[in-house]
Amino acid sequence: MTSFERLQNRMVGNPVDRPPNFDIMMQFATRHIDKPLRDYYLDHRVLVQANMAMLNDFQLDIVQAISDPYREAFDLGLEVSFPEQSLPISTSPLLREPSDLARLTTVDPVNGRRMHDRLEAIRLFREKVGGCTPIMGWVEGALAEAADLRGVSTLMLDLFERPDWVIELLEFCCEQAILFARAQMAAGADIIGLGDAVASQVSPAWYRLYALPYERRIFQAVKNSGGIARLHICGDTTLILHEMATSGADIVDIDWMVDYQKAAEISDNDGPAICGNFDPVKIMLQGSPEQVREAVINCLSIGGDKNLSAAGCEIPINTPYSNLHAQTAALSEYYSMA
Amino acid sequence: MSEFVEQLALCVERGKVNRESLYPPDLHGQDGTDELAKQALEQGLKPDTILEGCILGMDRIGAKFSENKAFVPELLMAAKAMTAAMTHLKPFFQSGAVKRKGTFVIGTVAGDLHDIGKNLVAMVVEGGGFEVIDLGTNVTTAKFLASIEEHPGCSVGMSALLTTTMVNMEGTIKAIKEKYPETLVLVGGAPVTKQYADKIGADGYSPDPQGAVAILNKKVA
Ligand code: B1M
Numbered sequence: 001m002t003s004f005e006r007l008q009n010r011m012v013g014n015p016v017d018r019p020p021n022f023d024i025m026m027q028f029a030t031r032h033i034d035k036p037l038r039d040y041y042l043d044h045r046v047l048v049q050a051n052m053a054m055l056n057d058f059q060l061d062i063v064q065a066i067s068d069p070y071r072e073a074f075d076l077g078l079e080v081s082f083p084e085q086s087l088p089i090s091t092s093p094l095l096r097e098p099s100d101l102a103r104l105t106t107v108d109p110v111n112g113r114r115m116h117d118r119l120e121a122i123r124l125f126r127e128k129v130g131g132c133t134p135i136m137g138w139v140e141g142a143l144a145e146a147a148d149l150r151g152v153s154t155l156m157l158d159l160f161e162r163p164d165w166v167i168e169l170l171e172f173c174c175e176q177a178i179l180f181a182r183a184q185m186a187a188g189a190d191i192i193g194l195g196d197a198v199a200s201q202v203s204p205a206w207y208r209l210y211a212l213p214y215e216r217r218i219f220q221a222v223k224n225s226g227g228i229a230r231l232h233i234c235g236d237t238t239l240i241l242h243e244m245a246t247s248g249a250d251i252v253d254i255d256w257m258v259d260y261q262k263a264a265e266i267s268d269n270d271g272p273a274i275c276g277n278f279d280p281v282k283i284m285l286q287g288s289p290e291q292v293r294e295a296v297i298n299c300l301s302i303g304g305d306k307n308l309s310a311a312g313c314e315i316p317i318n319t320p321y322s323n324l325h326a327q328t329a330a331l332s333e334y335y336s337m338a
Numbered sequence: 339m340s341e342f343v344e345q346l347a348l349c350v351e352r353g354k355v356n357r358e359s360l361y362p363p364d365l366h367g368q369d370g371t372d373e374l375a376k377q378a379l380e381q382g383l384k385p386d387t388i389l390e391g392c393i394l395g396m397d398r399i400g401a402k403f404s405e406n407k408a409f410v411p412e413l414l415m416a417a418k419a420m421t422a423a424m425t426h427l428k429p430f431f432q433s434g435a436v437k438r439k440g441t442f443v444i445g446t447v448a449g450d451l452h453d454i455g456k457n458l459v460a461m462v463v464e465g466g467g468f469e470v471i472d473l474g475t476n477v478t479t480a481k482f483l484a485s486i487e488e489h490p491g492c493s494v495g496m497s498a499l500l501t502t503t504m505v506n507m508e509g510t511i512k513a514i515k516e517k518y519p520e521t522l523v524l525v526g527g528a529p530v531t532k533q534y535a536d537k538i539g540a541d542g543y544s545p546d547p548q549g550a551v552a553i554l555n556k557k558v559a
Contacts, residue, residue, distance in 0.1 A: 027502070083449075086448075086449040086502075087449060087451075087502075089449070089451060089476050090451065091451075091474065091475065091476055151453075152453070152454055153414055153453060153454055153457045156410060156411040156414045156415075156454075157411070157414055157415060157418060159411055160353065160360075160361040160411065160415050161359065161360065161361060201409060201410040201411070201454065202409050202410065202411055203408075203409045203411075203412075206409075206411070239406065281501055281529065285501060316501055316502065317502055318501075318502075
C-alpha cells in the first residue's frame with residue numbers, strides 16, 4: 001500500500017496496513033540532514049531533501065512544504081530575518097497604523113520570493129514522489145495572517161476597537177490565502193494545510209465571527225481545485241471543536257491539550273478525520289520510547305477508524321530518534337493487534 | 339470598599355477605556371477608566387485608591403480567564419483600560435508623591451517571538467505599582483544587560499514559550515548574575531517550570547502574572 005492509498009482509505013474508515021503517520025516535521029527534519037535552519041526556510045531544495053529523509057528514515061506518510069508562518073507576510077513586505085540556526089524572526093509589524101492597510105495589495109504567489117519557493121518545493125516533491133506520497137502545501141488562515149501583519153496583541157485590541165477595519169484586513173488575508181492555495185494546488189499539492197494558531201486564543205463566539213468564515217472560504221477554494229483540506233489550530237481548541245468540523249476540513253488536527261475522546265465525536269458519521277494528539281514535548285521530546293508507544297496506541301484506539309497518527313503539533317528539534325522509531329513501530333503493532 | 343473602587347474595577351474588568359470607546363457596547367457613552375481616574379484625583383482621592391481599583395479589576399478578569407469565561411483578547415483589553423487609569427498616576431510617580439515600588443525589565447528571550455503572555459505580565463506588573471521597561475521579543479543577553487545598566491536596581495523578567503528558546507534563559511541569567519549579582523531574575527512562560535527555574539539559577543518563577551507581582555512585592559517589602 002502506498003502512503004497515498006493509506007491516506008485515502010483511512011480517511012473514509014476503510015482498512016489500511018497501518019494508520020498513516022502525519023507528524024509535522026520542520027526543525028527536526030532539518031537537523032536530521034545536518035543543514036542550517038535558515039536553509040530550510042529559504043531554499044526549497046533543502047526543505048525537500050529534509051522531507052525525503054523523513055520518508056526514508058522514519059516512514060512518514062506525507063511530505064510537507066510547511067515551514068514557518070511568514071511566507072505570505074514576507075512577500076507582502078513584512079521584515080523577517082533568518083538567523084542561521086534559529087527560527088525566522090519578525091520584530092516589527094507591517095501594519096503599524098490601520099491606514100497602512102490601504103497600501104497593501106495581494107501578491108501573485110508566482111512573483112513572491114518566499115511563496116514562489118514553496119511552489120518550487122511542491123513541484124520538486126511531485127517529481128520525486130507524486131502519486132505515491134501525499135504532498136502537503138500550506139497557507140496561513142486569515143486571522144493568523146492578520147496577526148502576523150499587525151502583531152497579535154494589537155490585533156486582539158483592534159477586534160474590540162475597530163472591528164470593521166479588522167474585517168477588511170481579514171478579507172484581504174483571505175484573498176491572499178486563496179491565491180496561494182490555488183497556486184500550490186496547480187503546482188501539484190494534494191493537501192492544503194491551513195494554520196490558524198491564534199484562533200485558540202479567542203472566545204468561541206469570536207472564532208465563529210473572525211476565523212471560521214474565512215477558513216470555510218479558503219477550504220472551498222481548495223476543494224474546488226480537487227484538494228484535501230487540513231485544519232491546524234495549535235493550542236486548546238476544546239470549546240470550538242464542533243465549529244472546526246464545519247470548516248470544510250477533511251482532516252482536523254487536534255493539539256495535545258484537547259481530550260481526544262471528545263475530539264473523536266466530530267469524526268462521527270460524515271465528520272472529518274481527526275489527527276493527533278499526543279504531547280510533542282512531554283511525550284515525544286522528553287518521554288521514553290515506551291511512553292511514546294503507549295500514547296500512539298491510546299490515540300489510535302480512541303480516535304476512531306479515520307484518525308491519523310501525529311503529535312499535537314510540530315515534532316521538537318531535539319526529539320530522540322528512538323521515540324520516532326517507537327511511533328513507527330506502534331503503528332505497525334496496532335495493525336497487527338486489530 | 340468605596341463605590342469608586344468598585345466602579346473603576348468594573349471598567350477595568352470590562353475593558354472600558356474612555357467615554358468614546360465603542361467597547362463594551364452596553365457601556366457606550368459612559369465614563370471609562372480614563373475619566374474615572376482623572377475625576378478621582380481632582381476630587382482629592384488618594385492615588386492608591388486608583389491602584390486598588392485597577393488591581394481588583396485585573397484580579398476579577400484573571401479569575402474569569404482561569405475558568406475559560408474570558409479569553410486573551412478580553413484580558414488584553416482589561417489591561418489596556420488599566421493602563422489608561424494608570425497614566426494619570428504618572429505625575430505622582432515622577433514627583434515622588436507616590437513611589438513606584440521598583441523597576442521591572444521584561445522581555446521574551448532570544449529566538450522567541452511569542453509576546454501575548456509577556457505583554458500580560460508587563461501590564462499586570464505595571465498595575466501592581468512597578469515601572470515596566472518592555473524590551474519586546476527576541477531579546478538578547480546583551481540587550482538585557484544594557485537595560486539593567488540603564489536602570490540600576492531593577493528586577494528582570496524573562497518569558498519563553500518554546501522548549502528550544504527557554505534554554506537561552508540559562509546563559510542570560512548567568513551573564514546577569516556575573517555582572518549584577520544583586521538583580522532579581524524572574525522567569526515564566528508555558529513550558530517553564532519551578533524545577534527548571536531553580537536549575538538555571540532564576541530567583542523566582544510564576545505560572546501567571548499575579549504570581550510575578552507577588553514575588554516582586556516580596557522583594558520590595
Ligand atoms: C517573568 O515572569 C513571567 C511569569 C509568568 C509568565 C511569563 C513570565 N510569561 C508568561 N507567563 C504566564 O503568564 C501568561 C498569562 O497567564 C501565560 O503566558 P502564555 O504565553 O503561556 O499564554 C498566553 C497568555 C496565551 N498563549 C499564547 O500566546 C501562545 C498560543 C499558541 C497557540 C501559539 C501562538 C499564538 C503563536 N505561535 Co507558537 N503558539 C503556541 C501556543 C499553543 C498554546 N499554548 O496554546 C506554541 C507556544 N507555539 C509553538 C511553536 C512550535 C511555534 N510557534 C510559533 C509561532 C507562533 C505564532 C507567531 C503563530 C503565534 C505567536 C504570536 C505572538 N506574537 O505571540 C513558531 C515560533 C515562532 C518564534 N520564533 O517564536 C513555532 C516554532 C511554529 C513554527 N514552526 O513556526 C509550540 C511550542 C512547543 C514548545 N513547547 O516548544 C506551541 C505550544 C504550540 C504547540 N502546540 O506545539 C503564562 O505562561
